[in-house]
Amino acid sequence: MREQYPNAPGALRDALRHAVERGGMSSLGVLHQGVPSASTLTGTDATFQAGRIRAQLDKLQPLARALLVIAYAPRTLKCTCGARCCAGSYPNPEAENAMREVLAHVAPLIARRAANEALDRAIIGNALTRTRETAVNLAQRCGVNRHTVAAHVAAIEADLIGTRQVAGKFDHASARIETLLRDAGIVADAGAGAAAANDATRCAA
Numbered sequence: 001m002r003e004q005y006p007n008a009p010g011a012l013r014d015a016l017r018h019a020v021e022r023g024g025m026s027s028l029g030v031l032h033q034g035v036p037s038a039s040t041l042t043g044t045d046a047t048f049q050a051g052r053i054r055a056q057l058d059k060l061q062p063l064a065r066a067l068l069v070i071a072y073a074p075r076t077l078k079c080t081c082g083a084r085c086c087a088g089s090y091p092n093p094e095a096e097n098a099m100r101e102v103l104a105h106v107a108p109l110i111a112r113r114a115a116n117e118a119l120d121r122a123i124i125g126n127a128l129t130r131t132r133e134t135a136v137n138l139a140q141r142c143g144v145n146r147h148t149v150a151a152h153v154a155a156i157e158a159d160l161i162g163t164r165q166v167a168g169k170f171d172h173a174s175a176r177i178e179t180l181l182r183d184a185g186i187v188a189d190a191g192a193g194a195a196a197a198n199d200a201t202r203c204a205a
């Protein structure tokens with residue numbers, strides 16, 4: 001955790017990772033993650049900062065919050081229990097809850113098409129983490145034809161990521177959290193990070 005971030009994504013990534021680390025990782029593991037610098041917060045300071053960032057996130061509507069969690073929370077968590085039956089990692093419950101929220105939101109957008117949760121999960125995850133995957137690949141991975149993939153991608157991306165004409169729900173959520181974190185002094189003011197400021201105002205323009 002840091003005292004201040006150049007932009008919201010960095011703050012969200014750290015905060016969403018921090019909260020789950022407390023239970024899942026040994027204190028040594030946390031210590032070994034990086035070389036602390038003057039601006040690096042550790043221990044209770046880091047936990048307090050993660051709490052401040054989460055408090056801003058909690059001001060958003062459930063859907064907006066869920067979109068940001070999918071974009072920036074770790075998908076899986078490491079498990080250090082050492083049990084022989086343990087796979088060493090498990091799905092992050094917070095990311096999973098967020099995915100359910102977004103799946104429920106997109107379902108009516110594609111109501112006339114055959115429901116395909118695996119496909120929608122893949123499309124939502126790819127869209128929010130800016131991951132490129134071809135329609136052919138998605139079709140194979142989810143066991144559907146390319147026309148189904150194209151229809152689901154069009155409906156989901158238009159709503160979450162937007163079109164040339166209209167900003168998507170993820171853009172609105174990103175702009176809102178950037179403003180909240182800036183007002184709270186967690187994200188540095190424009191000038192300290194001109195690129196970050198451009199990012200935040202892009203979809204307001």
Ligand SMILES: [Zn+2]
Pocket residue numbers: 079080081082083086087088
């Ligand atoms: Zn385990």
